[in-house]
Amino acid sequence: MLERLAVVSGGGTGIGKAIARELAADGCRVVIVGRRAEVLERAREEIDRAVGAARVVPLKADLTDSHQVSAAAESIAELGPVDVLVNNAGAVITEPADDSLAALADAWRRDLDTNLLTAVLLTTALLDRLRRPDGRLIVISSAAAQRGGAGPHSAGSYAAAKAALHGWAFGLARQLGPDGITVNVLAPGYVADTEIFGERWTPEFHAAKVADTLVGRAGTPDDVAAAVRYLASPAAGYLTGQVIGLNGGAVLGR
Numbered sequence: 183m184l185e186r187l188a189v190v191s192g193g194g195t196g197i198g199k200a201i202a203r204e205l206a207a208d209g210c211r212v213v214i215v216g217r218r219a220e221v222l223e224r225a226r227e228e229i230d231r232a233v234g235a236a237r238v239v240p241l242k243a244d245l246t247d248s249h250q251v252s253a254a255a256e257s258i259a260e261l262g263p264v265d266v267l268v269n270n271a272g273a274v275i276t277e278p279a280d281d282s283l284a285a286l287a288d289a290w291r292r293d294l295d296t297n298l299l300t301a302v303l304l305t306t307a308l309l310d311r312l313r314r315p316d317g318r319l320i321v322i323s324s325a326a327a328q329r330g331g332a333g334p335h336s337a338g339s340y341a342a343a344k345a346a347l348h349g350w351a352f353g354l355a356r357q358l359g360p361d362g363i364t365v366n367v368l369a370p371g372y373v374a375d376t377e378i379f380g381e382r383w384t385p386e387f388h389a390a391k392v393a394d395t396l397v398g399r400a401g402t403p404d405d406v407a408a409a410v411r412y413l414a415s416p417a418a419g420y421l422t423g424q425v426i427g428l429n430g431g432a433v434l435g436r
């Protein structure tokens with residue numbers, strides 16, 4: 183097969199970096215998108231060294247900003263049709279600054295922008311450039327979408343933003359199915375070794391998350407990357423419009 187082109191948002195760190203490495207190892211040229219140029223550059227060096235070929239293209243953009251997304255899509259279009267788009271960028275945002283409704287609104291808007299709008303803008307900007315047939319659109323959600331977040335405020339908005347991705351992806355699956363493009367959502371449970379938890383990560387937090395699983399361990403970025411590799415592959419052409427839980431059994435059968 184000729185070299186395929188993949189785009190991974192948030193591909194400079196954590197789960198996104200593992201996905202980018204897996205797709206590069208699978209022979210794809212991979213555009214990684216994020217806001218920090220130096221982080222993207224480090225990831226490019228690391229992945230290219232690991233796969234022994236120059237496969238990674240770093241692209242700096244804040245995907246909540248429609249102008250930056252348009253510019254990023256123009257750059258990507260110069261590389262050819264997009265075979266695989268992985269909407270992975272996202273984050274759990276800090277709690278509202280105070281108890282006011284204004285602070286709550288700010289926190290919710292930030293979570294919706296970061297976890298929902300990033301995917302909607304990038305996908306929309308690249309929609310006409312997805313490979314037809316055989317394009318693959320993958321959305322990284324969260325088990326939080328299936329069982330709610332842990333805290334009263336921003337954790338709730340994170341879960342809500344991720345859940346909104348599901349309904350959006352179902353509509354896209356209907357829209358793009360006739361073009362031969364599959365659309366699926368991957369909903370990971372707790373995945374260690376990423377930047378997402380920041381200072382909220384403690385050994386107790388980790389132990390509680392592991393205790394939630396049936397397999398007695400945290401997920402790894404490589405666990406998610408392996409699933410993405412399959413969803414992105416030609417073998418997965420009959421799988422579309424699904425939410426796939428990847429959570430060590432912490433959420434059953436949804």
Ligand SMILES: NC(=O)c1ccc[n+]([C@@H]2O[C@H](COP(=O)([O-])OP(=O)(O)OC[C@H]3O[C@@H](n4cnc5c(N)ncnc54)[C@H](OP(=O)(O)O)[C@@H]3O)[C@@H](O)[C@H]2O)c1
Nearest residue numbers: 192195196197216217218245271272324372373376377378
């Ligand atoms: N780790 C878990 O337990 C877990 C569980 C379920 C789901 N997830 C989901 O998995 C995805 C990856 O998270 P992770 O755990 O690997 O955390 P991470 O290391 O913090 O990765 C998040 C990535 O998104 C990028 N990003 C954030 N906002 C962006 C924006 N506005 N524009 C462009 N890029 C942006 C970040 O890069 P910059 O900061 O440089 O922009 C970063 O590379 C997220 O969607 C997360 O919600 C994670």
